[in-house]
Amino acid sequence: MVQYGVIIACFALFASSYAETCSQPKVTSNSFTTQDATIVSNIAYIAEFEVECTSGGLTNLYAEVDGNVVPVSSTGQNKYQVSWTEVNASAKRGDRNIRIFDEDGYTAVRKALRNGEEISGITELFGVTINHPGAFNGPWLKSEFLAATLSLLVAYIAFSSRSKLLS
Template sequence: MPKSLLVLAYFAFFAVVCQCCTNPQVTSTSFTTQDATIVLNIAYISDFTLKCANGEPSALYAEVNGNIVPVSIVDTNRYQVSWTEDTKTASSGDKQVRIFDEDGYAAARKALRAGEDLSSVPSVADLVVNHPGAYNGPWLKSELLATLVSLVVAYFAVSFKLKVTA
């Protein structure tokens, strides 16, 4: 009788501790900063819903550009991950975001400590955030253009005056 209770306690412990997401269903939308004329960083936001067959996972983490960040809980089965990049280094195109549950997070932290690649760690879901690029303003600033136009007008005015008086 004590062995069966021990086995039952063992399975009950892992049923409570292991909140692995099985059979995940993910839908996502993403947003990025598209006007970089007055900001220093490009913001990336991925808003997604994640439904697991065995219920709601207790905590989620995301791998973004080799860094692991926590995922915010917005509502039931709705989550959000966000990060920023400098406008000078932010490139346009697709950004890969890998979502981990607690077991995946532990494996990812272990891989980072060992200096291994995170691509070998299985993820719950993979999201794609598309950044079409950001508008950095016109090539010529309006102040420079106004100065050039005024210099050209002044040149023609002075040269015309010299021709008239001569």
């Protein structure tokens, strides 16, 4: 019985080492970002995407965002998610390109980063784009300032009118 288990384990290892990678991936994606920065100190970026392959499959995926490599989480069959946060001050408006790599690409990226080389020349499996329209940091003028200014204006008008009536 143990011999069959060893044979099956060897076969599974052999089959997984010759598994095809995803060819011609068709990607559909949704993205979300924090848009109200009045009560948070970091902007969250979340990209959810679904991948359909014509042949082969996907195992572990990794995302590269602005030179940082993060793992991609699987959220279901052929559904994935990648997320990260940035400090409000350094969060940029506009499109952010996320490069997705399989294990071979991840190995090449890690090697390039370790050697101090550029990773832009490494071919990704596919890419996903997140659009961050910017975050609301509150009104230009605080309501307390407007109330104080308005009360001073009303007081000035009242004293001016009183002095005109008394003279």
